[in-house]
Structure formats: structure tokens, C-alpha cells
Amino acid sequence: MLLRTFTAVARSGSFSAAARELGYIQSAVSQQIAALEASLGGVPLLHRRPVVPTGAGARLLEHAEPLLLRASAARADVLRAAGDPPDHLRVAACALAMPRLAAAVGSATSAMPRLDLTITVAAPDAVAIEVARGGCELGLAVGLTTLGDPLPLPDVGPLRSVVISTDSVSVLLPADHPLARRRGLRLADLADARWLLAPAVAAPAAEVRRAVGADRLSCAITYAGTDLAGLLALVAAGAGLVPLPAWVAAGHPEVVAVPVTEPRLEFRAELLSGVTADPGAAGALLATLLGA
Amino acid sequence: MLLRTFTAVARSGSFSAAARELGYIQSAVSQQIAALEASLGGVPLLHRRPVVPTGAGARLLEHAEPLLLRASAARADVLRAAGDPPDHLRVAACALAMPRLAAAVGSATSAMPRLDLTITVAAPDAVAIEVARGGCELGLAVGLTTLGDPLPLPDVGPLRSVVISTDSVSVLLPADHPLARRRGLRLADLADARWLLAPAVAAPAAEVRRAVGADRLSCAITYAGTDLAGLLALVAAGAGLVPLPAWVAAGHPEVVAVPVTEPRLEFRAELLSGVTADPGAAGALLATLLGA
DNA sequence: GATGATTACGGACGCCGTAAGCATA
DNA sequence: TATGCTTACGGCGTCCGTAATCATC
Numbered sequence: 120m121l122l123r124t125f126t127a128v129a130r131s132g133s134f135s136a137a138a139r140e141l142g143y144i145q146s147a148v149s150q151q152i153a154a155l156e157a158s159l160g161g162v163p164l165l166h167r168r169p170v171v172p173t174g175a176g177a178r179l180l181e182h183a184e185p186l187l188l189r190a191s192a193a194r195a196d197v198l199r200a201a202g203d204p205p206d207h208l209r210v211a212a213c214a215l216a217m218p219r220l221a222a223a224v225g226s227a228t229s230a231m232p233r234l235d236l237t238i239t240v241a242a243p244d245a246v247a248i249e250v251a252r253g254g255c256e257l258g259l260a261v262g263l264t265t266l267g268d269p270l271p272l273p274d275v276g277p278l279r280s281v282v283i284s285t286d287s288v289s290v291l292l293p294a295d296h297p298l299a300r301r302r303g304l305r306l307a308d309l310a311d312a313r314w315l316l317a318p319a320v321a322a323p324a325a326e327v328r329r330a331v332g333a334d335r336l337s338c339a340i341t342y343a344g345t346d347l348a349g350l351l352a353l354v355a356a357g358a359g360l361v362p363l364p365a366w367v368a369a370g371h372p373e374v375v376a377v378p379v380t381e382p383r384l385e386f387r388a389e390l391l392s393g394v395t396a397d398p399g400a401a402g403a404l405l406a407t408l409l410g411a
Numbered sequence: 412m413l414l415r416t417f418t419a420v421a422r423s424g425s426f427s428a429a430a431r432e433l434g435y436i437q438s439a440v441s442q443q444i445a446a447l448e449a450s451l452g453g454v455p456l457l458h459r460r461p462v463v464p465t466g467a468g469a470r471l472l473e474h475a476e477p478l479l480l481r482a483s484a485a486r487a488d489v490l491r492a493a494g495d496p497p498d499h500l501r502v503a504a505c506a507l508a509m510p511r512l513a514a515a516v517g518s519a520t521s522a523m524p525r526l527d528l529t530i531t532v533a534a535p536d537a538v539a540i541e542v543a544r545g546g547c548e549l550g551l552a553v554g555l556t557t558l559g560d561p562l563p564l565p566d567v568g569p570l571r572s573v574v575i576s577t578d579s580v581s582v583l584l585p586a587d588h589p590l591a592r593r594r595g596l597r598l599a600d601l602a603d604a605r606w607l608l609a610p611a612v613a614a615p616a617a618e619v620r621r622a623v624g625a626d627r628l629s630c631a632i633t634y635a636g637t638d639l640a641g642l643l644a645l646v647a648a649g650a651g652l653v654p655l656p657a658w659v660a661a662g663h664p665e666v667v668a669v670p671v672t673e674p675r676l677e678f679r680a681e682l683l684s685g686v687t688a689d690p691g692a693a694g695a696l697l698a699t700l701l702g703a
Numbered sequence: 704g705a706t707g708a709t710t711a712c713g714g715a716c717g718c719c720g721t722a723a724g725c726a727t728a
Numbered sequence: 729t730a731t732g733c734t735t736a737c738g739g740c741g742t743c744c745g746t747a748a749t750c751a752t753c
Contacts, residue, residue, distance in 0.1 A: 134708060147744050149708060154743090159486065162493040167708065168752060175493040178687065182485035182568055189481065193474035194451065201454040201467040265557065267621050274566035276474055329559050395470065426733060439719050441734060446718090459733060460727060 121155040124148055125164065125176075126183045132170045185274070188248060192276045195253025199396035207235040208401035209255035211246045214320050214347050215364065216259035216388050219284060223408035227401070234401055240345045242319035244273050250391045251275035256398040257405065258391035263288065263322035263362060266383040271326060277394045281411040286364035286386040289376035291354045296375070303380040306362070315359030316341040317350050321386075327362060413447040416440055417456065417468075418475045424462045477566070480540065484568045487545025491688035499527040500693035501547035503538045506612050506639050507656065508551035508680050511576060515700035519693070526693055532637045534611035536565050542683045543567035548690040549697065550683035555580065555614035555654060558675040563618060569686045573703040578656035578678040581668035583646045591667040598654070598671055607651030608633040609642050613678075619654060 127137035128148060138148045156164050164176035172180055212220050217240065228234050241249065243260040250258035252275075260280075262270040270280070290304050298304060314327055318341070340358050342350055347367055354361055355373040364386050365376035390411045392398050398406065419429035420440060430440040448456050456468035464472055504512050509532065520526050533541065535552040542550035544567075552572075554562040562572070582596050590596060606619055610633070632650050634642055639659055646653055647665040656678050657668040682703045684690050690698065 135706085144745055145708070146710085146746085149710090150743075153709085159489050160493075162489055164489075170708090173493075174687065175489045178488040178492045179485055181686075182481065182488060185568070186478070186481050186485060189474065189478050193471055193478060196470040196474060197451050197454055197456075197467045200470045201452075201465075268560070276477070394473075395466065427731090436720060437733070438721085438735085442718075445734085462733090 120187075121151050121158075122179075122183050122187060124151045125155055126180065126187070128152060128165065128170060129172050129176065129180050134170065188252065189276055191253075192251040195251065196276065196393060196396075199253060199393045204397040204399040204402075205256060206399060206401075207237070208257070208399060208405065209237045209239070210257045210259065210405070211239045211241050211249045211255045212259035213243055213246060213261040213388075214240055214345050215261040215367070215386065216283070218366075219388065219409065220259055223405055226408050227404050231401060231404060236401065242345060243270070244323075245319075247272040247275050247278065247391060250278060250393070253393075256392065256396075256402045259283065259388060259409075260391055261321075261386055261388045263326045264385060264387055266385060270387060270389055271323070279392050279394050280389040281406075283388040283390050283409050283411060285388070286366070288362050288379040288381070288384045288386060289365040289368075290379060291351075291361050291363050291368055291374055291376050293355050293357050294373050294375050296357070298377060299375040301377050304377050305380050306384070307381070309360065313340070313359040315350070315353055315361040317344075317361060319343055319345045320347060320350055321361060321363055412479075413443050413450075414471075414475050414479060416443045417447055418472065418479070420444060420457065420462065421464050421468065421472050426462065480544065481568055483545075484543040487543065488568070488685060488688075491545060491685045496689040496691040496694075497548060498691060498693075499529070500549070500691060500697065501529045501531070502549045502551065502697070503531045503533050503541045503547045504551035505535055505538060505553040505680075506532055506637050507553040507659070507678065508575075510658075511680065511701065512551055515697055518700050519696050523693060523696060528693065534637060535562070536615075537611075539564040539567050539570065539683060542570060542685070545685075548684065548688075548694045551575070551680060551701075552683055553613075553678055553680045555618045556677060556679055558677060562679060562681055563615070571684045571686050572681040573698075575680040575682050575701050575703060577680070578658070580654050580671040580673070580676045580678060581657040581660075582671060583643075583653050583655050583660055583666055583668050585647050585649050586665050586667050588649070588667070590669065593669050595672040596669050598673055598676070601652065605632070605651040607642070607645055607653040609636075609653060611635055611637045612639060612642055613653060613655055 124137065124141060127140050128134055131137050131140065134148045134152070135145050138145045141148070152165060156162060162175045163173050164179060165171065166173055210220065220238070224236065239249070239255065243262050246258040246260045249255045260270055260272060264270060290309070292299055316327060320342070340353070342353055344350065350361065351367070351371055351374055353359070355371070362379065363376070365378065368374045368376040390406060390409055392402070416429065416433060419432050420426055423429050423432065426440045427437045430437045433440070444457060448454060454467045455465050456471060457463065458465055502512065512530070516528065531541070531547065535554050538550040538552045541547045552562055552564060554564070556562060582601070584591055608619060612634070632645070634645055636642065642653065643659070643663055643666055645651070647663070654671065655668070657670065660666045660668040682698060682701055684694070
């Protein structure tokens with residue numbers, strides 16, 4: 120695959136390093152890049168020494184990742200459709216879906232004592248990608264959406280998605296915050312607040328921005344972790360506001376959840392799986408327990 | 412490209428026909444399909460005699476078109492980034508954008524007497540696809556959206572999009588319709604109405620459904636044409652209601668436009684072009700005249 | 704001079720076309 | 729029996745590895 124070689128070279132900034140990474144020799148990589156450039160009408164894709172993408176190369180690079188992702192998604196989809204249902208179960212889930220998943224797993228383990236289950240916590244995008252590429256049988260993605268809208272997931276090809284649960288939206292803030300005693304808040308009134316962005320836990324920046332209705336958020340802090348504990352610590356310390364389901368604040372007296380009054384906003388959890396794939400007995404059981 | 416061969420075989424239902432179409436001989440196609448099946452772990456993709464996709468083949472087929480589209484989009488993007496700005500201008504536009512485009516073209520022709528311009532009318536999806544694959548320098552896509560939401564275009568890779576104009580939404584109905592004398596209508600109240608769907612002119616079914624708030628529309632008529640005249644004739648004949656900008660009904664006394672009262676709904680026109688591509692002098696002029 | 708990309712060359716493999724084999728309508 | 733997919737085989741091109749060349753730090 121010439122594209123994969125190209126991305127490896129561009130990423131590592133070295134023909135030799137890319138060759139080592141892919142199990143080739145330097146000259147083979149050199150020839151592959153030359154072949155790729157030739158197949159595109161002789162357009163140079165990389166500056167040499169130092170190895171940096173050209174303008175055209177940068178364009179190609181931007182297409183390469185989604186292209187490779189969809190290719191592996193297609194491969195995984197075909198293999199799922201043809202293969203036997205797996206006897207193990209791998210689940211990728213957002214942190215916000217963990218309580219519900221944990222409850223289902225609890226029931227499942229009693230019904231299936233010998234359950235071979237692996238759980239990974241990841242951002243919603245990563246959950247969808249893992250399901251698409253066949254890295255797991257089930258995914259639990261949670262996102263902040265307007266009522267009827269689909270979850271804002273990356274386009275990884277067709278996936279089966281079933282709504283598991285919805286939560287109303289609250290703003291989490293430290294207990295000593297001036298707004299902490301309010302009964303409700305309108306996000307639209309908080310456009311100038313300092314927001315705490317947690318794309319790997321809750322909503323990506325663009326979603327928060329849309330929900331708030333601001334063109335761009337003022338000086339936001341971004342938390343890239345996938346866990347709720349770290350995020351809550353930041354909220355408690357006054358790092359910023361964050362939209363989350365109210366139950367996240369339960370048991371954390373230093374954090375207060377104030378309901379958001381926008382009517383059509385919600386957190387929605389969806390169970391993702393291959394369109395026609397059989398997730399196996401364990402997967403089917405878990406899906407049932409999740410209410411899908 | 413094995414995928415293209417596979418799609419050709421699946422589409423035509425014949426190895427021989429696909430071979431003729433692609434300029435191969437039958438046995439070459441047979442070997443390519445065999446190679447593709449082998450590369451996927453020996454999964455059969457096609458039933459032979461008659462030639463029909465298997466379950467796995469159907470999965471692959473669903474991935475193939477977007478995959479090939481993105482591949483050609485990537486190629487076009489690279490060539491645009493590397494090539495000279497074109498001296499001709501090809502524009503794909505939705506019918507709803509034609510008045511505005513026509514005005515801009517009128518000004519452009521006076522400023523550029525020797526203007527080499529080709530205009531194609533197409534559905535919004537097709538407009539985006541044409542721009543992405545390099546079939547035209549500029550695209551004008553119009554869609555029905557909620558205020559802050561992006562236009563619901565297919566994922567064809569990164570495109571530059573600039574909002575050109577917005578129109579408020581009306582419901583078009585025949586002048587003798589019971590609702591024709593109303594001052595305003597709520598789409599949510601019209602869930603049971605008979606809708607006239609015009610995905611190639613106005614909004615695709617899913618958008619209308621979302622705007623109306625119904626799970627599914629009752630017995631809708633679909634009009635696949637891209638022209639407004641045919642659609643207006645259907646409205647006048649009482650075939651159904653259709654959401655459109657009010658100006659569409661101007662000069663057509665047999666059709667009445669009643670404003671929709673949902674506040675956040677709008678028709679939005681966006682000018683699409685390659686992210687970093689130079690659309691050429693004519694393209695730049697036209698973009699300026701369009702207000703982008 | 705050393706690191707690292709390019710070019711030259713040879714062997715292996717892959718791909719297409721010819722031709723024969725074979726299954727189904 | 730005829731159509732049409734598959735298999736066998738040979739030529740040609742492609743791709744990778746070895747090795748020599750060249751450029752840059």
C-alpha cells in the first residue's frame with residue numbers, strides 16, 4: 120500500500136525510519152514514494168532533506184488517514200460478515216457510559232460465569248473507529264446532541280447504532296461558584312464563561328460551541344483524559360465549567376450540577392456494532408442487558 | 412484496482428460484461444475477483460451463475476463506492492494543489508441557487524468578456540461530490556438546516572465552504588389549499604400532511620422528516636428532478652406540500668408560500684471549493700460576486 | 704566523513720492474455 | 729450444445745533487496 124508508506128514517511132520524517140517501521144529497506148521506500156509521485160502525474164509529495172510534505176503532499180496526507188481507516192473498516196466488515204460469531208467480547212466505551220455498562224456486565228457475569236470480556240475506555244470518536252475497524256465487537260459512544268440529531272461521530276462507514284439512554288444536560292461547577300445556587304442555567308447566557316473542554320469524556324469543542332451558540336469559546340482549558348475523576352478534580356479546582364449529566368456530580372460535594380434549561384439538548388448513549396455482524400453470544404446478552 | 416473491478420462485476424452481474432466495460436478479458440476479471448477473495452482470507456464475495464454478491468460481498472459493495480470516491484477526491488485534491496489555476500470555470504449548482512448564481516454570472520461576464528464557464532444543475536450531494544472529485548472548480552449547495560448546523564452533505568473529504576445566503580423557510584401549497592390563507596404554519600403541526608419530497612432540489616427526505624419532527628412521513632411523493640418548474644407544477648396540482656424559500660413561488664399565482672414559524676430553520680446556500688485550491692481568475696471573481 | 708536518499712541491477716512474484724477445461728441453462 | 733466462469737501456462741511488467749552513487753549536515 121503506497122499510501123501507508125507515504126504516511127509513515129511523512130509522520131516519521133525519514134525514509135529510513137519508515138522502512139524500519141514497515142519492514143522494508145530504505146531503497147524500497149524510496150521507490151514506493153517515487154512510484155506514488157509518478158502515479159500522480161509527477162507531482163512531488165515530499166521535500167527531501169529535511170523530509171517534509173509539500174503542499175500537494177499535505178493534501179494527500181489529509182486524505183490518507185480516513186482512506187486507510189475506511190479500507191480497514193471494509194476489510195473488517197467483510198470478515199465479520201463471513202466469519203463465525205466470536206467467543207470473546209471486546210467493548211469500547213466512553214467514560215460516561217461506564218456506570219450503565221458496569222451494571223449490565225454485573226448481570227451478564229452471573230448469567231455467563233465464563234465470560235471472556237475486555238473493556239476499553241476511549242473517546243467517542245475512538246469508540247466508533249474501533250468498532251468499524253473490527254477492534255471490538257461493541258462500542259458505547261456518548262455525545263452531546265440536539266434532540267433528533269445523530270451523534271456527531273466520524274464517518275467510518277455504516278454501523279448499527281441503537282440508543283441506549285439519554286441524560287439531561289447540567290453544567291458542573293465548583294460548589295463555591297457564583298452560579299452554583301441557581302436552579303437552572305441557559306447555555307446561551309454562558310458564551311463568555313470559561314469552559315472546560317473534555318473531548319475524550321464529554322463533548323468535543325465544536326459541540327460545546329454549537330450548544331452554547333458562540334462562534335468560538337474564550338480561553339478554554341482542554342482535558343484530554345478519558346476518566347471522570349480527573350475532570351471532576353479540575354471542575355472542583357475552578358478550572359472551568361463543563362456540560363455533563365447531573366449524576367456525574369453525585370458523591371462529590373465539592374462539585375455542583377445545575378440543570379441546563381435549553382429544552383432540546385441531551386446526552387445520548389448509543390450502542391454501536393457492525394451492521395450485519397453477529398456480536399456473539401456474550402455480545403448479544405450484553406446488548407440485551409443494555410436495553411438494545 | 413480490484414475494488415473497481417468488483418463493483419463492475421457486481422453491478423453488471425456478469426464477469427464478461429465487466430471485462431468488456433473495463434477493457435479486460437474475462438479471465439483477467441475472474442483472476443482479479445479470485446485475488447480479491449484470497450486477499451480477504453478466502454471469503455467468497457460473489458455467487459457464480461447467477462453472479463450475485465454474497466453477504467460478505469454485499470458488505471464490501473457498500474464500502475466500495477465511498478472508498479473509490481474518496482480515492483478520486485484525494486487524487487483531485489493533490490492535482491489541484493500542484494497544478495496551475497485553471498483558465499476555465501465549471502460550476503455545479505443546486506436549482507435553488509440559480510437566481511443568485513445567474514446574477515453573479517451576469518456581472519462576471521461584463522467584467523470578463525471572454526469567460527469560459529460551464530454550469531451544471533445537480534442535487535446538493537452531487538454538487539459536493541463533483542467538487543471533491545475535481546469535476547468542477549466551484550459548487551453551490553443549498554440545504555435545509557437548523558441554524559447552527561452544517562449542511563448535510565456526504566463525507567467526501569475536506570472542502571472549503573462559505574455561506575453565501577440564507578432564506579427563511581415557507582411551505583408551498585396550491586392556492587386553493589385549505590391552509591393557503593394562513594399567515595404562518597408550524598411544521599410540527601403538519602406531520603400527517605402529504606409531503607412532496609424533492610431531494611434533488613430542496614431537502615432530502617431525512618431532512619424534511621427531522622424538520623417536521625415525524626418518525627416517518629406518510630405516503631410522500633418523491634420528485635427526482637433538479638428543476639423548480641416541474642416541482643411547482645406538482646405543487647400546483649396538489650401533489651403535496653414542500654418546504655421551500657418563499658421567492659420560489661413568486662410569479663406563480665397558482666402556488667402560495669406560507670412562512671414556517673419554527674425559528675431556527677433555514678435554507679442555506681454554501682459555496683464549495685477545494686480547501687487550498689486556486690479556482691482561477693474566473694472562479695475568484697465569481698466567488699467575490701457571490702459574496703464569499 | 705557519516706548519515707541518508709537515489710539510482711542501477713537482478714531475482715521473484717504478480718498480472719494479463721491465450722487457450723483449454725468445465726459447469727450450468 | 730452453447731454460454732460463461734475457471735484453470736493452466738507463458739510473456740511482460742512490477743516490486744523488493746543488494747550494492748554502488750550522490751548529496752547534505
